[in-house]
Amino acid sequence: MESTSVGHGTVEHGSAAHPGLDIEALRQDTPGTAHRTHLNNAGAGLLSRRTLTTMTSHLELEADIGGYEAARQEQDRVDATRTDIARLVGGQPDEIALFDNSTHAWNAAFYSMTFAPGDRILTGRAEYGSSVLAYLQTARRSGAEVVVVPDDKYGRLDTEALAALIDERTRLIGVTHVPTSGGLVNPAHEIGRIARAAGVPFLLDATQSVGQFPLDVTRIGCDMLSATGRKFLRGPRGTGFLWVRREALDYLEPFVSDIEAATWDGERSFTWHAGARRFESWEASYANVLGLGAAVCQALDLGMDRIGERTMALGTHLREALEALPGVSTYDLGRVRCAIVTAKVDAVPTADVAAALARQGINVSTTVPEHTQFDTEVRDVHPLVRLSPHYYNTRAELDRAVAVFAELARTAG
Template identity: 65%
Template sequence: MFDIQAIRAATPGCENRIHLNNAGAGLLSRETLTTMTGHLELEASIGGYEAAASERERIAQTYANIAELINGRADEIALFDNSTHAWNAAFYSMSFKRGDRILTGRAEYGSNVLAYLQIAQRTGAEIVIVPNDEHGQLDLHAMENLIDNRTKLIGVSHIPTSGGLINPAAAIGQIARKAGVPFLLDATQSVGQIPVDVEALGCDMLTATGRKYLRGPRGIGFLWVRTSALEHLEPFVAEIASATWNGDRGFEWQPGATRFETWEYSYSNILGLSTAVRQTLDIGMEAIGPRCTELGASLRGQLDAIQGVTTYDLGARKGAIVTAKIDNIPTDVAAAMLGKQGINVSTTAPEQTQFDTEDRGVHPLIRLSPHYYNTEDEIAQAVRAVSDLASRAR
């Protein structure tokens, strides 16, 4: 097990807050912050282009670090300013026509759903929502029966933004491979929270962000694309980073996943992400994953024991995101009251998981999301605060 107190001492935000909003943005470590500010100072002292050139090797190491984390290759990684743009780069590189089918689940993220809807309107493709099973996760048997020769994509959120559910992504990957259907996995909430191995998962494309459980900066995300999937994808944007002019009236895509990238970046954010990923690797997901799951289970169980509090997390397997409601207190008010006590939480929104909202209608909910650097005492303090609110509301 890692030294939690040493990690907390190296995390400035732990000094004055109980941070249970890691599904929103994790706390930066001092080392990540120093990396980022150091590069900004370098840009200020010698120039932005010159700073990037001088840090070329460290920038390249970012791709290698991410690849190591998810068991991919560096040339299969593309960097973006956020995970939604990374997901869009993969999705909109696919071709759909009338009658094609996109299979997804109830837990799919809101921006992904909007993209599906747009493509359906543009092309006549059909969105097929795979029902949940008795545990509230994507029903594997139902999905397998829904796949036919019209199915062009399986798009799934590994862990939704709206709860603790961990969808059975590896089993979905097995079904997708057997059927020969591309599998796009939104791993925004899972990378850094639980072990993620693209080979074991069997996905063809995976997207994630830096700011959540990786504890990196805002404004950075990435896309992983399996090399064998590239021949089926046509990037929807061509620019000087993604393609090379052939000297005439044509161009060639860059090799590997760099064909999805754009030229301009915040290199401070890239280097910050690299540092954060390296820290995750050094601690080890084999330690981080169980710690996150245990904290989530402890928090969920203690909240369930409070009269007037209900938790709403689905799934046979649950992670560190815990969603709840306090009777007789509007969700936004409860979240604000916890914030005034120095407890960082957030809330879910109906429009962020539209298909789940259609099915359950439980949103908005208070979302509490611990990470490995949170302590059992912090969990207990948060539970006491929620209990006090519930008691006063009865």
């Protein structure tokens, strides 16, 4: 596919094993699957027992010997989290900074750049709401201009239009890889090629793509990448990370300083720490960090190619099943679409559809216009029901959700 190395493959019926993944064992290792159909992995994935045990064990250690003492004892494992994240995204350990969420990670990169009157920030219609607000705030403060690149005929960021818009005023290309509001996968590799050729920094929001399918920062060609732990990585809430290409440190000046980020040189001078850790703060939840590390290791052990193949195929099955229902519409853009599926039942409020699913023990989310402002400007479709399966879900679970849509559509019709 254009932005990943994922194919569509086949998916088991019910809970039979998918080639390369023991789905039944994975479900047994995921307590939440015993009593819920969790189709809200774009919100927060279900923790595995492996991750849960890692976190609770560290909390018990803190209670037993003290927080500082536990952190010192587990320092090697904390450092290994950066190493494993680097393996996951194709970077180096010193290019990884740990955060308490993906927005803070993204902010650390974006607000470390400087903008002047006339500078241009190029972005897409799929951009996440918090990033849009940051662009607008920076434009108000600095006099920079926010330029929204149009979509192509598939609904992806139009790379030809992007290339044509780049000029000497362009200071940043900021793009969301997969939006919060649908299954679109933006052509990150092509955007990266254009950015490199033009010598323009490229900030990629990979919040919904990391953990869902393989990606490699070297192949993509971005300069900064932000992500969360709580979604398709299945890590704990309160975790995120930033990858920063070493060369990008030449033009990034961290917008806050901290004793974890810099060293006092004496008198009135300081030196930034080497690598991406200059963006970190000293205080952290080490139980969360180790939980993130456990989740990343699980993804690496299972193999992102296999995860991506299965997850994408589940999304395709769900989308096609919903599209086949009279009175139900799906709204996912893109030539290649991932495991996030958005849909609506004719004449039935989205909130009522979500409530009906919840009564059947099916977890979903709903989209809101304020989370994708630039998309809302051209598509008056929100709110939508957002369903997002992951590799531990089964076709039987997806079909249960489809049956709820079918009944609502039949009743409304």
